[in-house]
Every structure is written in C-alpha cells, then in structure tokens.
Amino acid sequence: MGQDAIDYKRKLAEALRAVKDEGRYRVFADIVRHRGSFPRATFHTPEGKRDIVVWCSNDYLGMGQHPAVVEAMHRAIEEVGAGSGGTRNISGTTHYHVELERELADLHQKEAALLFTSGYAANDATLSTLARILGDCVIISDEMNHASMIEGIKRGGGPKRLWRHNDLAHLEELLSEIDPAQPKIVAFESVYSMDGDIAPIGAICDLARKYGALTYLDEVHAVGLYGPRGGGIAERDDVLEKVDIIEGTLAKGFGVMGGYIAASADLVDVVRSYAPGFIFSTSLAPVLVAGVLAAVRHLKASDAERERHQERAATLRQMLADAGLPVMMCESHIVPVMVGDPVTCKQVSDDLLRDFGIYVQPINYPTVPRGTERLRFTPCPVHTDEMMRDLVEALDQVWTRRKIRRAA
Ligand SMILES: *Cc1c(COP(=O)(O)O)cnc(C)c1O
Numbered sequence: 001m002g003q004d005a006i007d008y009k010r011k012l013a014e015a016l017r018a019v020k021d022e023g024r025y026r027v028f029a030d031i032v033r034h035r036g037s038f039p040r041a042t043f044h045t046p047e048g049k050r051d052i053v054v055w056c057s058n059d060y061l062g063m064g065q066h067p068a069v070v071e072a073m074h075r076a077i078e079e080v081g082a083g084s085g086g087t088r089n090i091s092g093t094t095h096y097h098v099e100l101e102r103e104l105a106d107l108h109q110k111e112a113a114l115l116f117t118s119g120y121a122a123n124d125a126t127l128s129t130l131a132r133i134l135g136d137c138v139i140i141s142d143e144m145n146h147a148s149m150i151e152g153i154k155r156g157g158g159p160k161r162l163w164r165h166n167d168l169a170h171l172e173e174l175l176s177e178i179d180p181a182q183p184k185i186v187a188f189e190s191v192y193s194m195d196g197d198i199a200p201i202g203a204i205c206d207l208a209r210k211y212g213a214l215t216y217l218d219e220v221h222a223v224g225l226y227g228p229r230g231g232g233i234a235e236r237d238d239v240l241e242k243v244d245i246i247e248g249t250l251a252k253g254f255g256v257m258g259g260y261i262a263a264s265a266d267l268v269d270v271v272r273s274y275a276p277g278f279i280f281s282t283s284l285a286p287v288l289v290a291g292v293l294a295a296v297r298h299l300k301a302s303d304a305e306r307e308r309h310q311e312r313a314a315t316l317r318q319m320l321a322d323a324g325l326p327v328m329m330c331e332s333h334i335v336p337v338m339v340g341d342p343v344t345c346k347q348v349s350d351d352l353l354r355d356f357g358i359y360v361q362p363i364n365y366p367t368v369p370r371g372t373e374r375l376r377f378t379p380c381p382v383h384t385d386e387m388m389r390d391l392v393e394a395l396d397q398v399w400t401r402r403k404i405r406r407a408a
Contacts, residue, residue, distance in 0.1 A: 023342035024364040035065050055360040055377050061305040063255030063295045076290035084283040092283035100293050107231050109240045112268035119220050119249030119259035123148035125277035131156025134183040142188040175211035184213035190233035191221040194368050196334030205242035214244045224253025230299035254295040258284045308381040316379045323392050326407045335377040345373040356394040
C-alpha cells in the first residue's frame with residue numbers, strides 16, 4: 001500500500017474543523033512591542049499596521065524591557081555571541097548558567113537549582129522523572145494544575161489522584177487513603193493564572209508532611225511578583241522551608257525566557273542526571289541567561305515594581321466592578337472577566353481589537369473549563385489610569401452591544 005491509500009489530508013482537515021466548530025480555533029495576533037513604550041505595540045494585519053494597547057502580557061512587571069536587563073543582554077552578546085553551543089553536558093554550561101542557578105537557589109533558600117529551556121520543560125521533566133525514580137510514586141494533583149504538570153505526571157506513568165481545587169479536607173482524605181509506605185508527591189500551584197486565586201501553601205505542606213508526601217509547587221505566576229525578594233508566595237507567606245520542590249519560569253515576572261526548579265542538592269542532582277528533557281536539549285542561550293540574571297538581581301533588591309503592580313491590578317478590578325462588569329474578585333494580580341461562551345468570548349476580543357485598539361486574547365477550553373470562557377487582563381505597572389478608563393468604556397459598549405450578562 002502506498003501513502004495514497006490513507007487519506008491524511010481528510011484526517012487533518014477533520015481535526016481542524018472540530019476545533020473551528022467548537023469556536024476555539026486559535027488565531028495568533030501578530031504584534032510588535034515597542035521598547036520604552038510598552039504596553040503600546042503595533043498590530044500587523046493583512047490590511048496594514050495599527051497601534052494597539054496590550055492587556056494580556058505575562059511580562060507582568062515589564063522586565064522584558066527594563067534597561068538593566070536589555071543592557072546585560074547586549075553585553076553578553078558582545079562577550080560570547082548568540083547561542084550556548086551545546087547541551088549542559090557537552091560544552092553548553094557557561095558561567096552565566098552557573099551563576100543564575102546559584103542566584104535562584106538563594107532566591108528560594110534551597111541548596112540547588114536547575115535551569116530548563118522553559119517552565120513547561122521544567123514541570124514535564126521533573127515530575128515525570130521523580131515519578132519514575134521514586135518507584136510506584138502516587139502524585140496527588142490539584143485539579144486546576146497547568147497542562148505542563150499534567151503532561152509530566154502522565155509521562156511519569158505512575159498512579160495519580162486528582163484533588164479538588166485548594167480543598168484541604170479532600171487532600172487529607174486522599175492522603176490518608178494511600179499506603180503510608182508508598183512514595184507520594186503533592187503537586188500544586190501558588191497563584192492559579194486563570195482564576196487568580198492563591199493556594200494555602202503552608203497548610204498544604206503541613207498535611208503533606210503529616211502523611212509523608214513531598215511537595216511540588218509551581219510558582220510560575222508568582223516569582224518576581226510576590227515576597228520581599230520576589231521569591232513568590234512561599235516567600236511572602238514565610239513557608240519556603242516547607243516546600244520541597246519549587247518550580248518557576250524566567251519568562252513571566254522575570255521577563256525573558258527559561259524555567260527552573262529549586263530543591264535539595266540530591267533532588268536536583270537526580271533530575272540533572274536522569275531527565276531526558278534536561279539532558280538531551282541545548283542549554284539556554286547565554287544572552288537570555290544574562291538578561292534573567294539582571295532581572296532576578298534587580299527584583300531581589302527592588303520592591304517598587306511589585307507595589308505598583310498590585311496597586312494597578314486592584315485599581316482596574318475596582319473600576320470594572322464599579323461599571324457592573326462581571327470581574328472575578330481575587331487577591332492576586334490577575335483580572336479575569338467572565339464571558340461564559342467560547343464564540344462570544346472570541347467576538348468580544350475581536351470587537352475590542354478592531355474598534356478600540358485594545359488587545360486581550362480570549363481564553364477558551366482547554367485552558368479553562370467549558371462554560372467559563374473569559375477575558376484575562378494582566379495590568380502591568382505601565383498601564384495608566386487613562387488606559388484603564390478607555391478599557392472599561394470599551395468593555396461597557398461591547399457588553400451592551402452583544403447583550404452579555406453583567407455582574408449578578
Ligand atoms: C506559563 C506556565 C508554565 C510554563 O512556563 P513557560 O516558561 O512559559 O514554559 C508552567 N506553569 C504554569 C502555571 C504556567 O502558567
């Protein structure tokens with residue numbers, strides 16, 4: 001049988017039609033940010049270019065444009081050129097990598113840290129490797145955990161229990177049912193990025209310890225943003241020593257690219273020695289690492305960005321609530337506005353971009369559960385009061401035009 005015997009073209013077309021029929025086919029916005037004037041950017045369309053304001057960037061503090069970060073990257077490219085030239089084991093460990101791992105271990109008060117090319121790779125590689133190495137390890141996973149953790153747990157191949165989101169009683173029930181002699185990991189996040197709620201880290205770790213489980217905490221939406229030195233919610237809550245493994249990204253609060261874990265020296269050494277996703281992939285470009293080093297060091301010493309960030313988020317949330325828009329109330333920096341339908345959610349996003357030059361990506365399934373489709377605003381220190389007034393006014397008009405449900 002030749003290749004023609006199988007209708008590949010039809011199978012691919014069917015797969016694409018399925019996501020389109022559900023209204024969740026993703027269209028990427030082609031944008032160019034302007035250094036020095038973020039959140040303003042240029043939007044490239046087939047009809048030409050136009051100026052927009054970005055409202056959904058995960059460069060939460062604007063560190064991706066911070067002069068210290070940009071300068072460090074310029075210096076690094078002059079010093080060492082573009083790429084790292086190899087995996088960590090084969091010529092790809094530069095002094096930048098060594099320094100950043102020390103800096104991150106210190107940030108989280110752990111013995112060691114390990115860099116990955118992304119937060120996704122860090123979660124996937126670490127959870128799958130630990131599950132395999134610890135032998136018949138049960139992973140107790142918060143039901144709202146990010147796709148990268150779910151994928152790592154799946155690839156680890158061990159048993160998994162889903163724990164109702166942030167529900168301590170349910171977590172204890174599950175922990176108490178597992179053989180005390182069996183290895184276990186409780187895996188969860190600190191700030192949940194779509195609802196903006198925050199886990200009770202200390203209480204979760206106490207329960208895990210009581211039942212002999214390790215704790216794995218994804219602080220991706222908190223590192224750089226919370227805690228006196230930007231060490232995340234665990235640092236803010238003064239429970240760093242209770243968490244066994246902390247995972248973070250270098251691409252959101254720190255504004256550049258990459259991911260990492262911080263943990264005991266032995267645990268980090270095991271992942272370094274056994275995780276294929278770490279071992280067989282070229283290390284981060286030194287230029288990126290140099291930029292991250294500058295961002296981490298700056299945010300360890302400066303609270304100004306964090307304070308302004310929290311104030312901006314609280315201000316926008318209040319303005320939306322005052323306008324009777326269905327904003328979800330939460331204590332973090334994320335400002336979600338509920339739409340509840342994938343097609344409407346996409347239409348609202350299109351209206352905002354086309355008619356008002358406001359860019360916010362619709363968040364649809366599988367990123368959030370069906371029926372909870374939403375717009376997710378991430379106000380940054382650089383969003384002004386005027387930009388917020390323009391946003392609320394635009395949303396108000398679109399909500400009326402499309403007859404969308406307002407706050408109860
Ligand atoms: C974005 C994200 C990741 C992945 O981090 P990247 O560095 O973007 O790969 C992991 N966990 C959570 C909760 C995230 O939102």
